[in-house]
Amino acid sequence: MLGRGLIKKAVAGAAAAAAAFVAVVALGATVYFALCLVVVPLAAAAITLLLFAVASAVIAAVFLGAPDAEEDEYDEPEGLGARAFALFRQRPILGTVAALAGGWIFLRNPALATMVAAAFTEKPHGAARRRR
Numbered sequence: 001m002l003g004r005g006l007i008k009k010a011v012a013g014a015a016a017a018a019a020a021f022v023a024v025v026a027l028g029a030t031v032y033f034a035l036c037l038v039v040v041p042l043a044a045a046a047i048t049l050l051l052f053a054v055a056s057a058v059i060a061a062v063f064l065g066a067p068d069a070e071e072d073e074y075d076e077p078e079g080l081g082a083r084a085f086a087l088f089r090q091r092p093i094l095g096t097v098a099a100l101a102g103g104w105i106f107l108r109n110p111a112l113a114t115m116v117a118a119a120f121t122e123k124p125h126g127a128a129r130r131r132r
Contacts, residue, residue: 028052064092 028048035044088095105112 031051032044032048035047038044039047084095084099087098
């Protein structure tokens with residue numbers, strides 16, 4: 001079933017994210033307490049903050065830098081999933097806000113969310129016939 005595989009992947013991703021978060025917090029605590037042996041605690045906190053801010057800026061610059069020249073720009077994506085992926089890829093903050101808004105709408109009114117999804121995924125029907 002598609003749902004079970006998706007749920008397993010989501011659980012595995014959440015577990016990996018939680019483990020990475022714990023590792024980063026533990027690294028930060030280790031750096032802080034190691035610096036406390038050399039400088040006063042306030043300076044150790046400031047140095048630890050600066051170190052992690054620089055690290056996050058470098059990581060963001062590497063992963064969110066200019067796109068590769070070899071990537072092909074494609075035409076309008078088809079389907080709701082492809083459109084959502086394109087939105088997340090081009091504008092990650094807007095995509096996150098749209099996903100949160102869509103989740104909120106779905107929680108408040110599932111029927112409305114279903115109608116909106118159907119409208120986005122509906123394929124155009126050939127030429128309309130007119131009656132005289």
